Amino acid sequence: MFRPSRRTLLASIGGLVLSGCLSRGSRGELPVEGTFPNGYPEYDDVERVVAYGEIDPDTTPIYLEPSTTTLTENEGATFTLTNAAGRTFALNPYGWRLHKRVDDRWYHVAPWEVPLPLTNLRAGDSHVWTLRVDNAALEPGGSPDRGGGQEPNPIAGLGGGEYAFGTRGWFEDESHEDAIGFSARFDLETEPLELTPSDAISETKWDDETLVAMSDRGDADSDSTRLGAYELVRTDDDVRGDPHITETLMRNDQLRDVVALAREYDADRVRLKEYDGTHPIFGSRDDGYYEYDGETYEISTRELEGDETDE
Structure with a gap:
C-alpha cells in the first residue's frame, strides 16, 4: 500500500498551517514546513527550503x-548565512552543496565527500563561504576535486550555466530531523565544459567490437588490489537511466572515461581495465543504466581472471 512520505504530507498541508509549525524568530517567521519553492533544487534531507529569491532578508530570521x-x-563570490533568529543554529560548515540546472532539471555537482563536524552559529552571527571557479586544473585530462573542503575556493569542472549554492542546518533547540535548507541561485559565465577521457588512460586497443582501455589508476604491485573491468554497453533498450551532465560525469573517474571513450571512438562497447582495492571490485555502486547527451549506457563491473588479466 502506498504510504506518503513526510515531505508529501507537509507539502499538501503547508498552505493550511497558520501557526504551531512556524519557526519563531526575532524578525519574523520562516516559510512553513513543506515549502520547496519552484526553480530551486529539491533537497531530500530538509523539511523546508529558504530560497533567497523568494524571501525578504529584512524580515526573515535566517537566510543565505x-x-x-x-x-x-x-x-x-560569497554566500553568507546570517542568523538573526535570536537563537543558536547548528550547521556543518563543510556541508555546502552546489547544483546546476540543465533543461529544467537540477543536478548535484559537488561535493561528493563531506566531513561531518558540527558548529554553532549563535544569534547575530554569520558564516561565509567563498566560491571561485578555476577550470585550469582540468587541462589536459585532469579531474576535478570530489569536494570535502570547507568552501569551494577554488572549484574546477564547472561549465557556464545556472547554478544554486546551498546548505542546511537546524536550530539547537530542535531536532536534526527538522533541518532547514537554504539556496541561492547564480549564473556562471564561462565556456561549456568538454567531456574528455582523463589522463589516467595509458593505452587503448580494439578487441573485436570492444574498445579496451588500460588505466594507470591503482597499484598493480599491491597485494590488496585486483584487476577489474568497468564495462560500458550503449543500449537502445527502453529503460530509464540515471541522468548525467558533463559536470557530474567529470567527478566519477571510471564512468567519465568509458563514456568519453565511447564518444571519441564511436564505440558501442568499452572495457576499462583498472586495478582496484575495494570489495566488491569498484564497490559495484555504479552497475546500472546511465543517460548522457541523448544516449543510454549500461554499466557493469567485474573482477578479471585468467587470460583476461593479460595486459
Whole structure:
C-alpha cells in the first residue's frame, strides 16, 4: 500500500498551517514546513527550503545571501548565512552543496565527500563561504576535486550555466530531523565544459567490437588490489537511466572515461581495465543504466581472471 512520505504530507498541508509549525524568530517567521519553492533544487534531507529569491532578508530570521547573481571564472563570490533568529543554529560548515540546472532539471555537482563536524552559529552571527571557479586544473585530462573542503575556493569542472549554492542546518533547540535548507541561485559565465577521457588512460586497443582501455589508476604491485573491468554497453533498450551532465560525469573517474571513450571512438562497447582495492571490485555502486547527451549506457563491473588479466 502506498504510504506518503513526510515531505508529501507537509507539502499538501503547508498552505493550511497558520501557526504551531512556524519557526519563531526575532524578525519574523520562516516559510512553513513543506515549502520547496519552484526553480530551486529539491533537497531530500530538509523539511523546508529558504530560497533567497523568494524571501525578504529584512524580515526573515535566517537566510543565505549571495554577493552576486552573475559570476565569471576566477572571480570570487560569497554566500553568507546570517542568523538573526535570536537563537543558536547548528550547521556543518563543510556541508555546502552546489547544483546546476540543465533543461529544467537540477543536478548535484559537488561535493561528493563531506566531513561531518558540527558548529554553532549563535544569534547575530554569520558564516561565509567563498566560491571561485578555476577550470585550469582540468587541462589536459585532469579531474576535478570530489569536494570535502570547507568552501569551494577554488572549484574546477564547472561549465557556464545556472547554478544554486546551498546548505542546511537546524536550530539547537530542535531536532536534526527538522533541518532547514537554504539556496541561492547564480549564473556562471564561462565556456561549456568538454567531456574528455582523463589522463589516467595509458593505452587503448580494439578487441573485436570492444574498445579496451588500460588505466594507470591503482597499484598493480599491491597485494590488496585486483584487476577489474568497468564495462560500458550503449543500449537502445527502453529503460530509464540515471541522468548525467558533463559536470557530474567529470567527478566519477571510471564512468567519465568509458563514456568519453565511447564518444571519441564511436564505440558501442568499452572495457576499462583498472586495478582496484575495494570489495566488491569498484564497490559495484555504479552497475546500472546511465543517460548522457541523448544516449543510454549500461554499466557493469567485474573482477578479471585468467587470460583476461593479460595486459
